[in-house]
Amino acid sequence: MLWVALAPFGAAALAPTLVHKLGAKAGWILAIVPAALFLGYASMIPEVSHGATLRAGVDWAPALGIRYAQLIDGLSLTFALLVTGIGTFIVVYAGGYLKGHHHQGRFLSFLLLFMGAMLGLVVADDLISLFVFYELTSITSFLLIGFDHTREPARRAAVQALVITGGGGLALLAGLILMRMVSGETSVAGLLASPDVLREAPAYTAIFILVCLGAFTKSAQVPFHSWLPNAMEAPTPVSAYLHSATMVKAGVFVLMRFAPTLDDTALWHTVLPLFGGATFLTGVILGIRQTDLKQILAYTTVASLGLLVMLTGLGTQYAVAGAVAYLFAHALFKGGLFMVAGCIDHETGTRDIRLLGGLAGKMPVTFVAALLGCLSMAGLPPMIGFVAKEVMYDGVWQIGGVSVATIVAVAGNALMFCIALSLLLPFFKKPGEMPKKPHEGYPSLWLGPIVLGGVALGSALMLETTVHALIGPMTGAVLGEAVELHLHLWPTGLYPPVVLTLVTVGAGLVLFALYTVVRGGVGAALDAIGWGPDRGFDQLLGALIGLCVRVTHLVQPGLMQRYVTTTFVLLAIALLAPIAIDGLPALSLPSDLSEPQYFVVIASAIAGLWIVIIAKSRLVAIVSLGVQGVMVALIFMLYGAPDLSFTQFMVETLSVIILALVMTQLDLEIEDHRLKGHMIKDATIALACGLGFAIVLYGVVQQPLDLRLSDFYMTYAYDIAHGRNVVNVILVDFRALDTLGEIAVVMAAGLAILALLRLGPLARSEPSDSTMTATRKASSGEVTS
Structure with missing residues (x-):
């Protein structure tokens, strides 16, 4: 049954085609898949009922220790039978309920995807694959709840379900990772074999809270329960399958699955009965006031889930x-x-x-x-x-x-x-x-x-x-x-x-x-209270969106100079903060700097840098900036790297030419007018970044050089790649994909530059109010992007 359990995913791929060919009758054909799975799992009942535990698995991501593995015991087998058995009738039901719907194929595909995810969850043995299927149930339920996406209530219900259950899923992931770290086990069976490991661990409380968050959000425990009644915006087959028989019980399944390793503690016997009992009473009280059949059933489902959690917690x-x-x-x-x-x-x-x-x-x-x-x-x-x-x-x-x-x-x-x-x-x-x-x-x-x-x-x-x-x-x-x-x-x-x-x-x-009286009394009491978790979700989401807007306006004001300034300030902090904390590394200047050729190169670079600083014309500054790159190319040449020197020279030349061409096409003043205060600020940031880079680079180059990678390239450049030019072999063979990516970036940049050049000079017109405002910002040093 290892690979057969993935059959619903295959059926999901075929569903749209079958519906297109057969119409509503496709539901009967697709139902064969869960029916066959049900019979397969039913055949395991004799073994499991006599105490057998069935396991099978294959490596999924061996480097991460993740397996696609199944554990069939009394718990997983019962859930698997419910998922496939009820799923069989739900698929048939959906075929008739949505007969003639123009998106019926898509609906059945989503439904079968959910079935595969739920089945993968309940039989999972590996902890991480359990989480993968757990989150896949949230994603597929989002698609099913929001199936009628043209209606705003359906979209809101889908988003609410995804946010709440998806957030709980992340908490569960953290709990599962802690379980692996504490126990060293990667499988559920391994944890169940040593049940005391987690209870005796210092991280038990953290694991318990994280697992409960994952379970409570998925199984609609108070105060996370509001998503389930709202999910009734989905078509009824979704409600009948996900929100009564399967998905909402995924949280209960997680609690039951890890009960042997997490129960028998005061925390377990207090938190679960408390939240479960509160959810039980909340569900039936809210349910008795409803008049819509699906809403009544939804709130009683919330109540039933609370009862299950309470009983599991009693233990x-x-x-x-x-x-x-x-x-x-x-x-x-x-x-x-x-x-x-x-x-x-x-x-x-x-x-x-x-x-x-x-x-x-x-x-x-x-x-x-x-x-x-x-x-x-x-x-x-x-x-x-x-x-x-x-x-x-x-x-x-x-x-x-x-x-x-x-x-x-x-x-x-x-x-x-x-x-x-x-x-x-x-x-x-x-x-x-x-x-x-x-x-x-x-x-x-x-x-x-x-x-x-x-x-x-x-x-x-x-x-x-x-x-x-x-x-x-x-x-x-x-x-x-x-x-x-x-x-x-x-x-x-x-x-x-x-x-x-x-x-x-x-x-x-x-x-x-007294049904009418009780319903009216409960409704009046709840109306008097007014606020509830459902409204609280909207308020929380609204506050989160408002915070995002404020942060976005703060960090993305549309001012290019502010972006650049922020980037280099953070860069300077990243470079200088560790030096300030740990102190300067032992530095010594290279002994060959006193030789004339090196002195000339360094002096030329300093002269070019000084011209960049004092230049009034933007074009003069650009050309002078190119001097730095040419000097670096000469340094590569002096140290015996002609290929690298040639590459640096070509890149620098093209950069200067392209930058000069672009600058001439922009409608900018010849000179860059900035206030003295802005110049001092920019100079300080530039000096901080330059000083940080210089210290870090000097510290790095004085460390012993590890030649293992170089020796590897020298040894295998000819034997493997059949090339005598080691640099070319590295670029074309050993780092072929990296080089391809660099070529793609250069090509994209070239196309962008070509587009700018083809625009031609901007037409000059009478300055508008917005133009004059932008000019004033530019003169004050705030250039808009």
């Missing part, structure tokens, strides 16, 4: 088993309910529960799918959601009876129960004014919800098989040790979890009876 066997069971149940019922919401929207033209009604008779298959999903979401038998709720209650009760975690779990689940019942209102209550006459949709629209609802029912009825194949191995992978779970569908007595379930159902029924 007991049954708390983790509850998290695993609920993760499985949530993927089934929420993926199905999102697709149901899309069916309703597709066939009625609205998702507003205040307008919807009477759909049970008009859309019977969709109603059955919705009923199965809502029963599991409410935690009622005989659905897998009921089993998950019983196990989580067992887990939180073991923490300490009636604890804060228990109260949060009961209160949140009661609100979730109420919301689940409200999702059935469109099928029973009196309908309002719906834009379209409701009717049952295409089979591609209701197939997925029906199958997922059936799996939620069947997995509970065959609970022993489900526990043995999926829940048990995944729980063991999260805890880092083999576990033996005994779960039951039907209660065998009135023990605490059963009592908590009865309290939850009772409270949920009361809340549903």
Whole structure:
């Protein structure tokens, strides 16, 4: 399965062509890829359920110690089955939902790219490749959320998701790098084999915070949760797949993956339950006020993610088993309910529960799918959601009876129960004014919800098989040790979890009876508060943009002289600061400077430099500046480097000629009028740079010369390149690409100069106000670019 797991990327490349040829039927063809992958991973269940861990990999970037490697255990296998299994029905669903859309091929391509990224993430063994796929899920989700890029809300939602999840991904990268540095391991399996290495490391706190930032942003934990409801601007297949079953659980996956190496600390057992519990309650409270089906499901997804983080943080066997069971149940019922919401929207033209009604008779298959999903979401038998709720209650009760975690779990689940019942209102209550006459949709629209609802029912009825194949191995992978779970569908007595379930159902029924009042009260309270993280994101982004504008105006004012001055001031500081700190290096003048030829060359260079300084004409200054280059060419000649001397002479001659030609084409005064203060400032900067360069170069040339590279060129110039001119061999063979780049730069510069020369002299006209302003700036030393 190593290379087969990359099949979704290949399918993504074929999607536009298939849609062009087959239309909406392409969804059925493309769904074969995830279906085949699902069967492949399902064949591994017997081995993994008996405790086996499967690994395979190849070198990706050997110099960096990065491998494309897979680790298949209970955790990764369950996620892989969810990604490919639900993904199969999502691809089929997308084919029907976007039937006739002119960009359907592109959409399916993005969807399959995301599938490949998510699958690569959950089975990754190498730490860095795990991050690569982690970030790839953010990039592909950005493309999917912003699919309808002509609408501003979709563009904003896509940017918000990318900024928040991408920023968290960078934090995760830092955490993974710290893990490698602390443990010396490059693979997940290596870390899991030595679980105490990270916990006992001084950098544990930093690693924990960075991993949590990456996980919390991706899994929409408070205060990073606002991106997920806004992502409902995406088409419904995206919501059903990314924002319920797969991507949003990537953060939970990361926490579960590294739980054996990071848990069993006070930090773990405090931070995760705190943020998870707050997110759980926030999600259900914000969800109960919504009237849009997708928004209701989005906020309950936020709540469910918080519940998963809270249970993972509690860390007991049954708390983790509850998290695993609920993760499985949530993927089934929420993926199905999102697709149901899309069916309703597709066939009625609205998702507003205040307008919807009477759909049970008009859309019977969709109603059955919705009923199965809502029963599991409410935690009622005989659905897998009921089993998950019983196990989580067992887990939180073991923490300490009636604890804060228990109260949060009961209160949140009661609100979730109420919301689940409200999702059935469109099928029973009196309908309002719906834009379209409701009717049952295409089979591609209701197939997925029906199958997922059936799996939620069947997995509970065959609970022993489900526990043995999926829940048990995944729980063991999260805890880092083999576990033996005994779960039951039907209660065998009135023990605490059963009592908590009865309290939850009772409270949920009361809340549903007062649903309109509760929704109105929550809405009024939130309106009174006003501010929230979503508005805070806009304020933060606005402040960041404002800061960028101010910094840009400060460092990019459009004044060329200021740019040049800043550049050389920083250069002088870079050269002289180390000398000021460490002191002057031991310097001694070359002994051959007293010889006449060297004296003449140096004197000529100094004379040319002095003429540059005192020259009134720009052309005189340019020609005098060329004297410096000619003297350098003579120095090369005197030291026995004729090739280098000839090259320097040609470059200097061409530079002077081209610069003189360009200057004559510019509409500039013959003389450069500058204030005395500006001249003193420029002279000081020039002297500082020259002094710094002189000291550094003298220090460098007095170091022992390492001739290994020279000897290499001398030895192999003829044997390898078959050339006797070593300089030419270096340029043409050993540094061929570098030389090609230099040629390209020179050619580009030549073309630019040619363009300037072809412009001809600028036409003189009466000076305008802007021209006079620019002239005054030039006379004061501020030349605009």
